[in-house]
Amino acid sequence: MQRFMITDASDVxxxxxxxxxxxxxxxxxxxxxxxxxxxxxxxxxPDYLIVDSGMEGALELIATIRGMPDGKNVKIYYCVIEADLKKLMQGKRAGATDFLLKPFDRKILTAIFGNRTVAAA
Known part of the structure; x- marks a missing residue:
């Protein structure tokens, strides 16, 4: 089973x-x-990681994970509220694999990650 971590200040x-x-x-x-x-x-x-862009230390977290042994294998999704080019570029420079718009829902998460579990099995 693949491991996934959601890093966000919001409990919801x-x-x-x-x-x-x-x-x-x-x-x-x-x-x-x-x-x-x-x-x-x-x-x-984790195999996958969602990092909220609004969280303090988000970019440092991404860069630190990328510097860890096997950190390059983690698929990191930088979660943004809007497609702000400056924020997207900061996330990419820190090492984000891709981006995720917030708020996300079942349809979005299933479309992005639903086929990953099948492919890994």
Whole structure:
């Protein structure tokens, strides 16, 4: 089972994302801060990671994970509220794999990640 971590200060965003992604057969963990996410990643890196762009330390978290052994294998989604080119470029420079618009819902998460669990099996 592939591991997925949602890093977002919002309890609601994490709970909704966890419920949907768990139904897509991911083993989902949550972190409410960049510091908490980094602590989890030191123990075990996820296969996928959503990082909220509005969270303090988000870009540093992405860059730090990229610098870890096997950190280049993590698919990191930088979660933004709007398609702000400056923010998108900052995320890309830090090492984000791709971007995710917030708020996300079942349709969006299923479209992006639904086929990944099948392909990995």
């Amino acid at each position: 965003v994490r709970k909704v994302g966890k419920r949907i992604l768990s139904e897509l057969d991911f083993l989902v963990s949550e972190a409410s801060s960049a510091h908490e996410a980094f602590a989890h990643c030191q123990t075990q890196l």
